[in-house]
Amino acid sequence: MENSLYRKRSFRDMTWYEMLLKRRQTRTKFWRQYLIFWGGSIWVSLVWMYLDGSVIDSRFLILFLSFVLYVSFWPLNFRILYRLHDTGRSALWALLGFIPIVGTLKLIYLLSGDSQKGSNKWGRDLND
Secondary structure, eight states: OOTTTSOOGGGGSHHHHHHHHSOOHHHHHHHHHHHHHHHHHHHHHHHHHHHHTTTTTTTHHHHHHHHHHHHHHHHHHHHHHHHHHHOOGGGGGGGGGTTTTHHHHHHHHHSSSSOOSBTTTOOOOOOO
């Protein structure tokens, strides 16, 4: 009997939990997406400062920008979970980000680490 961890599965065979949370992500892809998110956030902030009160009603602008940041916040958090899975750690390590300064620095250190070689309980090695 073939071990299900090493067998390639189609999306029809996966549960919603496996499709959403049992993933891995390489270091390069994670940091690229993370920098795009923060670059976009800085750009949105600069547009906000430039347009504040001059062209668009401030209440609308604040509501729109809050919506944009909220919508982009969730995919970023899932990317952090996927990266932790790739390093062989549980997603609970992401809670370190709530500890000011020290916890955030530790989380950045964990996200910067090497990928775990071979398959782990969150999937196959993406560098193979």
